[in-house]
Amino acid sequence: MKYLQILNATLLALGVTLSVVLGVVCLQFLVYWDQSASLRAQMPFLLQVTAGCVALAAGAAVAFAAQRRSWPGRWLVQGLPGLAIAGILLLLVSLRS
16 A cells, blocks of 8 residues: 555656646746747647646545545545546647547
């Protein structure tokens, strides 16, 4: 169980870090919004990936808390970070087409 808590904490740190970094990139896009038409075209995808990273952080936080406090449904909650990762991967795979 200790290794699962470490994995959840690592995914939480990864999700928070990526969310903050992509949030700053979103702010930069907004600052230079009028200077480039390509920024306007890329903004929806950037917001989707940022939302996916926020979902990863939230899911990992819930999974970490559930494992730490031994909640009865902790094994069901453990799939939340996996769902967020799958969503992010689907977004990135959609870039290829």
